[in-house]
Amino acid sequence: MRNTAAFITPGRRAGLSAAAILATGLAGCSVLPQRPPPHALTSYRITLSDTHASARTSPACPAVRIAAPTAAAGFGGPAMRYSENPGTIANFAFHRWAAPPARMLEPILVQSVSASGLFEAVLAPDAPAGAPLQLDTQLLALLQRVTGPRSTIHLAVRASLSNVRTHRQLSAHRFVIDIPAQAANAPAGVQATDAAIGQFSHELNAWLAGLARDGQCSARN
Template identity: 30%
Template structure:
């Protein structure tokens, strides 16, 4: 008959206590809340506010429709591109509002400063004026396909005679600005510079169109 060696009671007790401790530790770890990463929120800003040029007495009124954005660019998510035709999003960095919504007040401020219009009003289609500006964000993306990376902002704009609905002029504005660093914040700084560059060009476009295009009275 074989002899079965029994484990000493003291050793068995130590092993049992260790096993219970491990189980308790695992249970506590499962109950402990995981660390939450809070997203960082960023804004688009216009150029520093300056006193607008005085408008002529006969200057027209401009109605700005709320800007739109192309599919994929109509949310608060900050977009970056590493491969052609593939949009990706930063996990913990967002705009405080969709870029199209932030752009509206910036358009008003930039165009007011030209003095080309008696009034510039951001409002939906129900309001009427002499001219109407329709805009669409074609892209606003941080591109990592070159070094340094860059942010590209493309905006399409139509200036319309509000009485006849005739398109007086349209243009697509594009700006690409090198990022100050290879991270979301560096892209945000570049995005703001690109937006300010496009706003300056758009303001000049609107003022020149008013000077050169006859309006319906």
């Protein structure tokens, strides 16, 4: 077997050593730009904390089922929406809802309407029992309107109460609520959203109470 090392001259050996050192240095220092570390994605839940049980002793209306809330086009996913100009909507890049807002609205509605004391029972959408009345809701809009350093949460929800047996809509109402946020960023928008949901729950129960006073929530209607 031929020994090739015997034919490498001292000068060539020095050149090879320099090339090896250079290659080692380049391996440790990439010529490609370094990617920044991935930005953490923060998720938020919508909460309702200020419900108070009604002092009402006898319900004015029969049982009601809370139908699963739906959402208008553009508001069905978990994206947190904001608008800087009328007619334009964008998503926060690193902030999102933990679930679609309409889905998070479901247990809030059950909690709030139950606390009103207006109905004999308040059933969740998947409850096996039946109810003569049904409350349907649609999330029409939930976005943060940004104007310079200020912002406002805009919430719009349509609600309707129907007689399940006759398939007759007893009444419907559109709720529009605007709550100023403390800053023009997503965390401030979340706080304002919770406040908007709390106000919506209060107005929804006031509307239902008005229907009860007018006798519109009877199962005979």
